[in-house]
Amino acid sequence: MVTDLQLRISPEAAADNDGLRHAAAAALRVSFADVAAVQIVRRSLDVRHKMPMVQLQLKVYTGASQPEPPPLHFNYQNVDDKPPVIIAGAGPAGLFAALKLLEKGFKPVILERGKTVSERKYDIARLVREQTVNPDSNRCFGEGGAGTFSDGKLYTRSNKRGNIDEVLRQLVFHGADPNILIEAHPHIGTDKLPRIVANIRQTITAHGGEYHFDTRVTNLIVKDNTVVGVEDAQGRRYEGIAVVLATGHSARDMYELFYRNGWALEAKPFAMGVRAEHPQALINDIQYGKNHRLLPPAEYALTAQTGERDVFSFCMCPGGVISASLYCRRRNSG
Ligand SMILES: Cc1cc2nc3c(=O)[nH]c(=O)nc-3n(C[C@H](O)[C@H](O)[C@H](O)COP(=O)(O)OP(=O)(O)OC[C@H]3O[C@@H](n4cnc5c(N)ncnc54)[C@H](O)[C@@H]3O)c2cc1C
Structure with a gap:
């Protein structure tokens, strides 16, 4: 039998497959031996509270049922003589x-x-x-x-x-x-x-x-x-x-x-950005407190509404480096 289950557990329990099976067995009120496998469907980290917790969407397999591997087959055809x-x-x-x-x-x-x-x-x-x-x-x-x-x-x-x-x-x-x-x-x-x-x-x-x-x-x-x-x-x-x-x-x-x-070209709406840099250790401390163990480099996102405009942080790069990227021809360069 397969049961959908949502769990909120500590990073330690989430990192250990047996810990996950124990938590799933307790939530479903079955014995540990009854849980044949636990498949994670979605994993996210909740850092809103003092203790960071892992939120999991699971499929729990009991009895003889087993998870199917994700469908990784694509119907690529031989196109040698195709248009x-x-x-x-x-x-x-x-x-x-x-x-x-x-x-x-x-x-x-x-x-x-x-x-x-x-x-x-x-x-x-x-x-x-x-x-x-x-x-x-x-x-x-x-x-x-x-x-x-x-x-x-x-x-x-x-x-x-x-x-x-x-x-x-x-x-x-x-x-x-x-x-x-x-x-x-x-x-x-x-x-x-x-x-x-x-x-x-x-x-x-x-x-x-x-x-x-x-x-x-x-x-x-x-x-x-x-x-x-x-x-x-x-x-x-x-x-x-x-x-x-x-x-x-x-x-x-x-x-x-x-x-x-004179060919038609349609402009896409665009967002204008600024870059802010913070030491990763500072972000880790703010987001996780001192509980960094087993957790990836912390991220954050900011959003605000000013009038009709949304202001939001687009992308955070934990541990990122800054490097030259764009090629600008002199005629176009600012
Ligand atoms: C440093 C950096 C980091 C990024 N990180 C992320 C990320 O983490 N996640 C994310 O979602 N997006 C990221 N982006 C944005 C993402 O890379 C772009 O949105 C994406 O590459 C756009 O894909 P594209 O195929 O439309 O164009 P491009 O990736 O720009 O590809 C265009 C291709 O066309 C080729 N080309 C250009 N002109 C010609 C020509 N005249 N003839 C033949 N070939 C040509 C180019 O060489 C290039 O290979 C990042 C961008 C940069 C610069």
């Missing part, structure tokens, strides 16, 4: 579009101005050490896109973002920790993201998709008022049944291309 779709940009938008195309039976042809994620590391190291910027391979440009060398936070305030669970499962399929499926505030980890991006490339190419690195898209090919392909900086042309422009917010040359040609 090509041209994707400009190998950031998250381009990569997840490509994975969806594999499922739908179209051949993604990815054109990326930068380098592979492992080669990109060297350009970023040069940026940090020598302050030399490669305009096509830096923190914003290259395989994986803008956030590749970040913590990879995976949560959003919006509930209109489509099937978030599917994206999380795709990430687990490509090597992310399965805990991201249950954490209230999941993140991938700076050390793991590049490997996951490389694994996604492996999936795409193994099923017949194509990657072209060092390929900067500079123009769209338009026939009979329809976009049928793109042209790159070397004058090479790539045509397909559709074009996905996934060049991200830092690709100013794309905005200029649209502006020059």
